[in-house]
Amino acid sequence: MIHSVPICLPHLVSHTSRSGGSILLTIHTLNCGSLCPMVPSVIAPAMVCHCLLIEGPGGLILVDTGLGTQDLLHPMRRLTPLFLLAAHPRLSPEETAIARIRALGHDPGDVRDIALTHLDLDHAGGISDFPEATIHLHRAEHEAMVGGDLRYRRAQWAHGPRWALHEPDGERWMGFEAVHPLPGCDDVLLVPLQGHTAGHSGVAIRTGSGWLLHAGDAFFHHRQLLPEPSAPPGLALFQRLSDHDPGRRRHNQARLRELALAPDSAVRIVCAHDPVYLEGGA
Ligand SMILES: [Zn+2]
Numbered sequence: 001m002i003h004s005v006p007i008c009l010p011h012l013v014s015h016t017s018r019s020g021g022s023i024l025l026t027i028h029t030l031n032c033g034s035l036c037p038m039v040p041s042v043i044a045p046a047m048v049c050h051c052l053l054i055e056g057p058g059g060l061i062l063v064d065t066g067l068g069t070q071d072l073l074h075p076m077r078r079l080t081p082l083f084l085l086a087a088h089p090r091l092s093p094e095e096t097a098i099a100r101i102r103a104l105g106h107d108p109g110d111v112r113d114i115a116l117t118h119l120d121l122d123h124a125g126g127i128s129d130f131p132e133a134t135i136h137l138h139r140a141e142h143e144a145m146v147g148g149d150l151r152y153r154r155a156q157w158a159h160g161p162r163w164a165l166h167e168p169d170g171e172r173w174m175g176f177e178a179v180h181p182l183p184g185c186d187d188v189l190l191v192p193l194q195g196h197t198a199g200h201s202g203v204a205i206r207t208g209s210g211w212l213l214h215a216g217d218a219f220f221h222h223r224q225l226l227p228e229p230s231a232p233p234g235l236a237l238f239q240r241l242s243d244h245d246p247g248r249r250r251h252n253q254a255r256l257r258e259l260a261l262a263p264d265s266a267v268r269i270v271c272a273h274d275p276v277y278l279e280g281g282a
Contacts, residue, residue: 025187026055027205027212030100031278032066033122034090042234044221047087047273049122051097052214053104054205056185059112062133063203063214064272065097065126068156072096078155079121087122098129113164113182115190117216118197119145121153123272128159136182138192139165141199144244151197151242166190166201173204174211174259174267193218193256195249196242210266217242219253219271225260229253 033049040046049066071078072091079089093099098108108130115136117123127135135157142165145152166180173179173189182188187206193215194200202215220239221231231239243249260269270277 025205025207027207028053028055028100028104029278030066030097031275032064032095032097032100032126034092034095035087035122035273036090037234038086038088039234042232043238044232044235044274046275048275048278050214050270050272050274050278051100051126052203052205052212053097053101053106054188056112056188058184060101060106060110061182061185061188062097062101062111062114062126062130063205064117064123064216065114065129067091067096067122068126068129069093069096069098070128071121071125071156074155078125078153080153083121089122096129097126113185115182115188115203116141117193117202117214117272118200119152119156120197120217121156123216124153124156127157127161131159131161133161134164135161136164136166136190138190138194138199138201139167140194141197141201144198149198168192175255179204193252195245195247195252196239197244200244204267207268210268213256213259213267213269215256215269215271217272218249218256220273222271222274222276224253225257225269227257227261229257
């Protein structure tokens with residue numbers, strides 16, 4: 001499906017940074033799903049599915065997957081008519097994570113691990129394109145899925161992926177509790193940020209100048225991290241309607257704001273759907 005609204009993002013937005021720390025990581029920023037929401041004047045003229053590809057010491061690590069090839073082939077079953085109507089995704093094969101990875105010159109079979117912020121369809125749709133990868137997820141998110149939460153699309157993991165569930169304990173990191181590194185890579189952390197969903201998490205990656213925190217859908221618009229937070233009214237309404245636990249979401253959003261505004265903060269925070277972060281802004 002080709003979108004008719006002219007305000008959409010370029011096909012490929014990718015830039016690279018080198019990290020220091022204990023190991024050398026290369027991080028690629030990918031848009032794995034352009035969205036052109038209905039009523040753009042009150043939601044956003046364009047949104048993205050912001051994913052990260054990390055060249056780790058033992059292979060490739062993907063942070064979120066956006067929309068996958070099967071979503072494009074079976075959009076009504078895997079993405080739902082409501083999502084297609086409200087988000088109006090571009091459904092472009094070259095925007096899938098597997099196509100982005102090939103375009104970067106990598107073998108998708110080298111994707112060893114996928115860290116998911118949560119299981120909503122616009123984040124987990126691509127996991128079936130990487131059947132050999134281990135899927136890292138907070139245990140509470142997996143339990144909500146197994147418990148039959150209707151917000152999730154079971155068809156997206158019908159291939160039976162190998163789950164690695166992160167327990168609700170762990171270390172402290174930048175004021176956040178129960179943080180776990182991915183096994184074998186201490187420079188990539190799963191950071192619980194519940195509220196949007198039951199087990200929503202961020203993913204922190206050590207860079208040469210500090211940390212990059214992909215906060216998933218813990219916030220939707222860059223202005224929500226400003227001292228006087230705000231968001232387009234339609235986006236704020238969608239956020240409230242999609243909250244699993246509004247109080248926890250607001251609490252975690254406030255903690256992210258505090259971290260972003262700290263004068264000595266060495267953490268760059270991005271969210272999944274605001275295109276400003278793909279362009280290196282905010
Ligand atoms: Zn999302």
